[in-house]
Amino acid sequence: MDLDLKLVLLLGTLTMFLLGLALIFFVVLYQRKILKKNLAIQQVEETLKGKELDSVYAIVEAQETERKRLARELHDNVGSLLATLKMYADTFHSKQEEEREEIAKRIAEMSEKASTEARRLSHSLNDGLAEHFNFKDSLQELTHTVNELGGLQLAVRGDVDKVPDTERGIQLFRIIQELISNTVKHARARSAEMEFTGLGDTINLIYTDNGKGFDLERNKRGIGLSNIRTRIEQVQGSMEMESEPGKGSTFSIDMPVL
Incomplete structure (x- = not known):
């Protein structure tokens, strides 16, 4: 049983690490998308002699709003889940064997919640911009x-x-x-x-x-x-x-x- 609990703890810790890497990748990808679109906007501005295109600037504003929303959700939702997972992992070895089984169960549950939330945020990366485009x-x-x-x-x-x-x-x-x-x-x-x-x-x-x-x-x-x-x-x-x-x-x- 102790071996099974250690295995669950290892899987939970590995899940935390992979989720952290995934979140970093999502943020970097989103920033790269914003940069690419801003470069395209800059090119059009120069070509058309600096004439403002309100529709294009509206897209940029929408991108900034979406970036802030994503940052809040990363902090409030996924960040909270990862912090809770870390707390369970830190206290695992200090608990009695009968308590470890319950902690291992909670680690598995929190890992699944964090994974689900990360997938939801990744899907939203491409959805926000189109909502503001005509x-x-x-x-x-x-x-x-x-x-x-x-x-x-x-x-x-x-x-x-x-x-x-x-x-x-x-x-x-x-x-x-x-x-x-x-x-x-x-x-x-x-x-x-x-x-x-x-x-x-x-x-x-x-x-x-x-x-x-x-x-x-x-x-x-x-x-x-x-x-x-x-x-x-x-x-x-x-x-x-x-x-x-x-x-x-x-x-x-x-x-x-x-």
């Missing part, structure tokens, strides 16, 4: 901002309402920002057009500009295109490009909406 409103504001600056005229057509206000919609919005950034910085285009078409469980975006175009073979590994491809892969989408010098560029992007 694709159609964000795209309308972005389009208005670009057109107001006067260097490039954007037109939007089609099934914009079919783009989901989820992580996939956020990624598509970032892809559009990257496309506009490339058009402004490199294509020297006067106009660009986005057309959305709902195709069952897929949304298709065709983005065209009347800029100077580029050689696909020589420029297919450019940083801007690489960023776009990475984001498309993250949402299990696909992209086809058509461009040649002097004839503008066309990007056709398919993305699942579910």
Whole structure:
């Protein structure tokens, strides 16, 4: 029996250690996500001459609110559970054998509660941001901002309402920002057009500009295109490009909406 109790204590201590590592990983991952999104926002700000995009700043504010909420829950819920587990572990050897069995049982129960809470927090990392995002409103504001600056005229057509206000919609919005950034910085285009078409469980975006175009073979590994491809892969989408010098560029992007 004493061997069984020692085994339970060992498992409980190991669970505490693994949960601690998992929580550190979750926090680091969340901070990296915030950093990546802030860098994307900074790039759009510079490209559009520092013009404020209220929808983008609303996302950043939502991220900060979510980060604070996560920190509170880590401290109040998981932190409390881990502290209780440590207290049981510290007192285990000082108890009589008949009391150790009850303590071992409590260690197992608290470990399960801590594990459940850690899983719940990990699932919430990706859920909070989408609650504060609206694709159609964000795209309308972005389009208005670009057109107001006067260097490039954007037109939007089609099934914009079919783009989901989820992580996939956020990624598509970032892809559009990257496309506009490339058009402004490199294509020297006067106009660009986005057309959305709902195709069952897929949304298709065709983005065209009347800029100077580029050689696909020589420029297919450019940083801007690489960023776009990475984001498309993250949402299990696909992209086809058509461009040649002097004839503008066309990007056709398919993305699942579910």
